[in-house]
Amino acid sequence: MWLALREIARSKGRFALLGGAIGLLVFLNLFQQALLNGLVTDFIGAVENQNSPVLVFSEQARKNVEGSFLSQDQADAIAAVEGVADTALIGQNTFTVLAGGDDADAVLFGYELGGLGEPTALVEGTLPQGANLAVATEADADAGFGIGDEITILADGGPVITVVGLASESRWAVTPTLFVSYETFEAAQLAVNPGSEVVLPSLVAVQPDDGTDLDALTDAIDASVPGTEALTNQEAIDGNPAVVNTSQSFNIILTLGFVVVLVVVAFFFLILTVQKARPLTLLRAVGAPRAFLVRNLVIQIVLVMAAGIAAGLVLTFLAVVTAPVGDVAISVRPSTAISTVLTLFVLALIAGIASIRRVLRIDPIDATVDAA
Amino acid sequence: MRLAMRELIRRPARFVSAAGPLTLLVLLMLFLGWLLDGLFLGSTGAIRAHGADGFVFSADARESLLRSSVDEGDLNAIAAVDGVESVSGIGVSLLGAEVPGEDDVANVVVAGYQLAGGVLPEPPAPGTAWADRQFNALGAGIGDVVLVGPAATPIEIVGWVDDTNYLLLNTLWVDPETWREIQNANRPDAIVAPGEFQVAAVTTVDGIDEAAVRSAIDATLGTETLTEQEAVLAIPGVPEQNATIGAVIYATAVVVALVVGLFFALITLERTGIYALLKAIGVHNRSLAVGLVTQALLVALVAFIAGGAFGLFLGSVMPAEVPLELSVGRAVFVLIAVAVAAVAGSLASLRRIVRIDPASAIGAGV
Helix, strand or coil: CHHHHHHHHHCHHHHHHHHHHHHHHHHHHHHHHHHHHHHHHHHHHHHHCECCCEEEEEHHHCCCHHHCCCCHHHHHHHHCCCCEEEEEEEEEEEEEEEECCEEEEEEEEEECCCCCCCECCEEEECCCCCCCEEEEEHHHHHHCCCCCCEEEECCCCCCEEEEEEEECCCCECCECEEEEEHHHHHHHHHHHCCCCCCCCCCEEEEEECCCCCHHHHHHHHHHHCCCEEEEEHHHHHHCCHHHHHHHHHHHHHHHHHHHHHHHHHHHHHHHHHHHCHHHHHHHHHCCCCHHHHHHHHHHHHHHHHHHHHHHHHHHHHHHHHHCCECCECCCCCHHHHHHHHHHHHHHHHHHCHHHHHHHHCCCHHHHHCCCC | CHHHHHHHHHCHHHHHHHHHHHHHHHHHHHHHHHHHHHHHHHHHHHHHCCCCCEEEECHHHCCCCCCCCECHHHHHHHHCCCCEEEEEEEEEEEEEEECCCCCCCEEEEEEEECCCECCECCCCCCCEEEEEHHHHHHCCCCCCEEEECCCCEEEEEEEEECCCCECCEEEEEECHHHHHHHHHHHCCCCCCCCCCECEEEEEECCCCCHHHHHHHHHHHHCCEEECHHHHHHCCCCHHHHHHHHHHHHHHHHHHHHHHHHHHHHHHHHHCHHHHHHHHHCCCCHHHHHHHHHHHHHHHHHHHHHHHHHHHHHHHHHCCCCCCCCCCHHHHHHHHHHHHHHHHHHHHHHHHHHHHCCHHHHHCCCC
């Protein structure tokens, strides 16, 4: 152990460079995951944190809430499918509003009060008990969406909505979101589209009968009601086009980042081992067991990785706290940080295999041979 | 410098340690850049397609294409503003569509427009569309009929246009009446009136102060007129994409500098004795530094070529959902960034070279 530490102390520059490079790579990796987590939560929080276990989209929408609208006939047919205990209409749209004295964008989720589609992550205040009342998103409370604030839909006859509660992680499309009664949503829609003949629901929320298999129920709805696509809440989240596109791209980038760490650590310690071949041979010749040399190597890998990871974690924390990206509330989940750190340690040890093999191949008799 | 080149040629294995990680970092930077370009171009083509000098949004739209509304009266008033050469109304509908040969419904944009401009020819005949060439990837061809929306409104593809997509969705360009029919048939909750559009694309007279014309339009109509660049950046998600992926690219460039610095520090350490000998026979520090920087640049170039080749391969096997735009401009940017980072990283070893004592070549002080 002391040998490994003394070598690091005497070659601070080299190990600091490696630690710095790993620190930055860890930061890149964690920051991207924080961004992905923040983006995904801000994209789909409103659906993730509502109480309907099954949501029915129009088939044409391809799991996109904005593109989904269903007819009353379809809503009635869904209610009649075997295994459906209850249904409710959900309306969704983005509006220009006056909030806190400024124009702003806001997403309205209209649901039947007391029923399906109700927000489940209330952290302050109450759920709406009538028309023109709303639960807003906690992240936007200081932007004119706090409890008691009035939000006006900017259109002739647009309703004035009062915030009575706040919910966490319940935004939609990275925009302030208001959960209101379905009637309030209809009033807002008609105000901005005065020529419209009808207000159509975006989704139909479904409560299954007790003991009903959700997958079987969604299949039954798809088969029974033409032009619909029923999804469990989790399927609606995972299949959201924004989530699918963002996750795919980020996962490729994250994978490349992990591979870079693996290669950098592997080459660094391999070069170091080759450069130290003669002293290592000498150590073996004077009786140092193989395990001793391998242990020192592993200790160095673990120490450099620990330092790099610590630096990366600090950088990530500072970036998350001080550098918000637009309106996205970026955050690192502890589980994500722990799994990333463990993965990096495992990758670093895998990266050290080539160096370990080199150490194990050292023959003490070579110490008696003139290197020249 | 010749010595440095010869070392590279005769002992290439010595530099694999630096070139390997660098290749992966180049691949990462290229992939990020191509992804950023793909996301940007795929999201903004429908705005850039018109080659307009300004886009007029209604004041309450907050620069949202989908929430904006301008009517015939607005278009006439805009056309009457001094310095305005032409005005073209634009409207878009986001709908599902059945494309021949495809089992799944595709998301498409149906865009109505009035005048030719930019990459768009004159609007096609009613019921037909110029399709973005990306429709090829869906298996559609000229003469095919796409059924749009729940009402399955038929549109025949009669020609192709390039780089005109919106929000990463393939766009069908139709005449204004066809767009209104499709919108009203398929979105009865968002009816558009005769003569109504969402925004107006404005072209100004050559040589005129475009900003003054845009201000005059807003002063006259109470609208919000944006430049093309502003309209592009008003598309949801575009500024955030640019900021975040751009930041990751620059951070990766810093990692490149650190990695180059790290590996050249190791290589320099390995050659301390040789450097001492060279200095003892009169080679200047500057010559050694030039040789080192040359080696770093050549290693960076090899890594760029290898990373680029990997990137092209990766780009060719990526699923269609990953919007990569394999642009030469981005590759040149990455090459320059990697070269600068390689020079910066290699210079980290300069201090060690300067400190080498030529006398140590003959064992003095050891």
